[in-house]
Amino acid sequence: MHVKELFDLKDQVALITGGGRGLGKQIAEAYAEMGCHLALCSRKKEVCEETAEIFRNKYNVIAKSYELDVTNESMVEDVVNQVLEDFGKIDILVNNSGATWGAPVEEMPLEAWNKVLNVNVTGTFLMSRAVGRHMIERKSGKIINIASAAGLTVRPPEITNTIGYTTSKAAVIHFTKDLAIKWARHNIHVNAIAPGMFRTKMTKGTLEQKEKEILERIPLRKIGDENMLKGAALYLATKASDFVTGTVLSVDGGSTL
Structure with missing residues (x-):
């Protein structure tokens, strides 16, 4: 097989949560460029639709948008069923939707803790379960969970103070490994990416305040750009x-070394 064929996604279908912007949009573009059709989901459907329209015109793929709250069980089931009706299959699931909350541990509200865990962990479970049933029937599938370098290491509060986020991403990493061994018999590959610091809407405030200190902790001395996760x-x-x-691929400039 030619090496280019190894990376071809022509006529594959990818469902990407949080696919309208940030890292999800970067991943969606990489797939679209390789011929993959896209189902982009988030709570803000209009953002996904804007991105879908760009990729439809630029890469001549089918791209559709869906409103989705990944913590809502019935909504997850409905959207997955709708994607299957629209596309006929789901080859790739990217669990990218995420939430964070910055606060000292002693001041963090339970409501904030629950929100972060529900989106990052429960949402990943609900999406994997719903799409996984389809993949089990087909005996094929790729699930990619977007974890974080923050789930692999710890930092002093002067650098990050987001214990709900770091805990949730560590949970996503273990979930990835456990699900991989459960579903390997169905020819479903389950892996995770652990991004380091990228320039996104979620990290904008942190970088504005602490970019110098963060860069000092990254061996490659750079922040991730719009191409580095693709x-x-x-x-x-x-x-x-x-x-x-069952692997976790760190894309972090060496920050977890």
Whole structure:
């Protein structure tokens, strides 16, 4: 097989949560460029639709948008069923929707803790379960969970003070490994990407305040840009990773070393 075929996604279908902007949009573009059709989901459907329209015109793929709260069980089931009706299949699931909350541990409201855990952990479970049933029937699938370098290490409060987020991403990493061994018999590959610091809406405030200190902790001395996650996301979605499951691929400039 030619190496280009290993990374081809022509006529595959990817469901990406939080796919309208940030890291989800970057991943969606990488897939669209390789011929993949897109189902982009988030609570803000209009943002997903704007992105879908761009990719439809730019890459000549089918791209549709869906309103989705990943913590709502019935909504998850309905949207997955609608995507299956619209596209006929789901080859790739990217669990990218995420939430964070910055506060000292002793001041963090329970409501904030629950919100972060529900979106990042429960949402990943609900999406994986709903799409996984379809993948089990087909005996094929790629699930990519967007974890975080923050789930692999700890930092002093002067750098990050988001214990709900870091705990949730550590949970996503373990969920990835456990699900990988459960579903390997169904030829479903389950892997995670652990991004470090990227320039997104979620990190804008932190970078404005602490970019110098953050850069000092990144061996490559750079912040992730709009292209640096694409290769990892493409690798884990394609035939190139057919002998890889249960792994966590850090894309963090060396910050977790």
